[in-house]
Amino acid sequence: MGKMMRVNMSELKVAVEETPKDYLGLGGRGLTSALISKEVPPTCHPLGDKNKLVFAPGSLSGTTAANNSRLSVGLKSPLTGGIKESNAGGTTAFKIGRLGLSAIVVEGINQDGKWRLLHVTKDGGKLVPAEEYRGLKNYPLVKKLQDRFGQKVGILSIGPVGEMKLSTATIASTDTSGFPCRHAGRGGPGAVMGSKGLKAIVIDDTKAPGVSIANPDKFREGAKKFAKAVQDHPVTGQGLKILGTNMLVAPINAAGAYPTRNFREGTFAGVEKVSGEYMHEVITKRGGNPSHAGCTTCIIQCSNVYVDKKGNFITSAFEYETIWANGANLGISDLDSIARIDRLCDDYGIDTMEIGGAIGVAMEAGIRPFGDAKAALELIKEVGKGTPLGRILGSGAWVTGKVFGITRVPVVKRQTMAAYEPRAIHGMGVSYATSPMGADHTAGWVVNTNLAGLGGKLDPHKAEGQVDTSRMVQILTAAMDCTGLCTFVNFPVGDIPEGGQGLMEMMSALFGVDMTFDNVVDLGKKVLKIERAFNLAAGLTKADDRLPDFMIEEKIPPHNVSFTVSDTELDRFFEF
């Protein structure tokens, strides 16, 4: 992992250099955040030529470790105005890792307004004219690119919404079936890619050298232990395979924490029709695939292939957050419609979570009625077409609230929350408030420490212990986000001794050093501190580490709870 590719869009030059010393040994989020922090002026315009877009596979990406194909995308976010690491699965992290690249760094802005794509092979990178792909949606785009560059390439691409530079724009990453259904979605990375005039990155790892590992034998042993733990854990070995990520619907709804109709209620009347169990039944009955391994080296198979009544493909990687944001959050319980929304979002390159948040706010404003699936689908099409209404929604929930004069806007740092009501799960509120990423569920997923049914010991309706727990989890998560491993391996790593051991052995063998748990904690702290410092320099303050007023003032049914973690408590978060 000693090389880094620099792609200068202003000068149309690509160069491969030794990875600068400062970034050596860092992978994934650790590398993207370090680089953005060092090389991007914190106050620059996110769509201007000083912003950079960094694609970094994790330290383990491209190896034989199970579930190693998460790609970190780093940038100054047009959505939050702060630093952002958005990540995606699929095949691209693995291939970039195998090519021996620690990162691809895209800099500058095309001066001629013309679109290009980057073709990456073992021999380096080339910028190729791509005007012919202008305006293409992701599915037809990757089809054309696969036909041109080979079926086995991995592709990162933006759809029309990235071209429009809207803050909900994603970067799609093709999965193992070649579908552009895995997305670095949060925070608008697609808008930054669009601002630079880069339509796609095609990654061909044919004859790639592979990841160099200091101690291959030791690595193999660790990898075996690690994989076994992943398979042995009930969540990663069974639950996710059968029900997908949507397995969470039932327990979260039961906890009164399934945000419904723009966070008005914590339970959804139509919950049975959007649950993991129901989805499994539908997919199985119709001949789809409920247990798809979408990411290279995946042994969890949380993904799926969702088909219509006739068995025709609608979408793949149809997940918990998407189903919630465009389901319960909009009062919609028609799974087929939500699947079509997911497909449209994948095609246009729209973050399913942020757009669901935006449509929820628009429904709050009465633009369309809650529960109207057809209207929601049409609104997504407006985003894809770039109509004024579509552009409003495509700019995210915060802008939508501003434009429609709405105060019930469920965002932190202008980013929409996830499918965990922070009043009913206080710990998630702390993570939303304090994560440098804005309201982000993956940065500090403390649901299992809050809900008794999932083994939690904290009172989810009380402040006590929440800040300390969220801090610990956010630190460990930041470290894990450097590895390129799927976030779900946190279950076996945390719960099964051999899982953690296997991971430490792999890391130690990779770098040829003896990694300790303290090293992991130090890494996580370092990453969080880098990100925090960038945000402060960018002009964010503790006033941005707050949930919206309505969550403190309004009690949410069925438990009739408000968010009670004090500002003083929240401000303790960064005391480490």
Place this chain on the structure above:
Amino acid sequence: MGKMMRVNMSELKVAVEETPKDYLGLGGRGLTSALISKEVPPTCHPLGDKNKLVFAPGSLSGTTAANNSRLSVGLKSPLTGGIKESNAGGTTAFKIGRLGLSAIVVEGINQDGKWRLLHVTKDGGKLVPAEEYRGLKNYPLVKKLQDRFGQKVGILSIGPVGEMKLSTATIASTDTSGFPCRHAGRGGPGAVMGSKGLKAIVIDDTKAPGVSIANPDKFREGAKKFAKAVQDHPVTGQGLKILGTNMLVAPINAAGAYPTRNFREGTFAGVEKVSGEYMHEVITKRGGNPSHAGCTTCIIQCSNVYVDKKGNFITSAFEYETIWANGANLGISDLDSIARIDRLCDDYGIDTMEIGGAIGVAMEAGIRPFGDAKAALELIKEVGKGTPLGRILGSGAWVTGKVFGITRVPVVKRQTMAAYEPRAIHGMGVSYATSPMGADHTAGWVVNTNLAGLGGKLDPHKAEGQVDTSRMVQILTAAMDCTGLCTFVNFPVGDIPEGGQGLMEMMSALFGVDMTFDNVVDLGKKVLKIERAFNLAAGLTKADDRLPDFMIEEKIPPHNVSFTVSDTELDRFFEF
């Protein structure tokens, strides 16, 4: 000025109380900023029930002092997210002052979604149902209110855009002819009034007690001296009367500082058709009035009545900033079209400056072509109708830039700049960057210290001396904004010894103390520090005290200058 009216929209109660001790002796901006700072939580949602809207006449409003009818409107701004004092002329400050009220404070939010108006008389205030006025534009609205409450009342009102709670929404203040053409425009005060469900405030000062003055004889002498200086100064005694505020077009354009086509150039090819001289000629020829005294006690007469070719009224108070924002800024040189835009904005209740900025950004995005007057007029109508495109524009230039993916957005703290290109007049750049109000020309007008032709001694293209000068002017302006006097009296007060003396004598006589120049400076400093502290607590930082990237990176013709005041220099501003 010992009483204050509290209007609670949540409880629908109106009470008159003794002015709390903290606010005694403060008027205008000093009072609004002190009250907002003390009573509004800095991080609250600007459209939520914790924000307040404060209407404060100046200390001299309602007296016999010349030009005393400026009304300060205080709030947390939905546009900037910081504290805001927006002010307007007309007749209302004078009437509120005569009623013995130091302020009308509107609190809370109507709970039933119904519109009301506040009727203020010498006997107090009453909330009156106003559903029948819902959706009315300002001109027809004030007509109905004058018919109902009498022709002599002063009226503060919002149009449809205030009802929509858009960030460009103004509060109109009727002028001496009863037209709603004077607006507290900047920062979205109309949106906050709309959020509270208050459509209008009708002020009837019949049999009002008048302002109590400690030493009436001394006051009369000071007022006489002051008025004479106003009449003797070439700007306030002649220039503004003949050419209106638009007298500035020629010198600013000559300095290469007249921002053209979204701040792409500093001179406008069509300048002759939008100049003060040309406007005077047109108005005179058509039988309009080029020298109208729009504000009570005005002896300057900078206002006008602009008529069409047949002599029919189009608009009144047709001013420099409006003509620029919707003229040169959009590449438009058709004065009649700009006048119609002004009328539409007055009617809908839209800040002519912010909307011009927003349309400029939309034209930058290619939504409509620069120079297309008809398109600009139609866009204003879209705002009034609240179409999605209209709502985008009506949310201001910053949101428009975000929604259309544009980086050339001429704002500071999300507020559009005024008709002084900061690269060609560095001092205005410093004021834009540092004023707690966001980019605001009135908060620190240093044009005359920068341009040699207006007596300036600083090099307008250099940083040297700019921060110190802007600081001094901002301090004095903040103090003057407490008096209720027209901003133009700063010319005679600064340039003619008797002007300053007269003012000090009036203030001393009013309060029965001996005011000194040091008192004035202390007051100005105090006001600025209160505002700065609120902004910091609201989450603004020095990163918000910056001009946009493009003004540092792009040189503007004809002088080919960029903005060169360093961040370090800007950060010195608040060292006092």
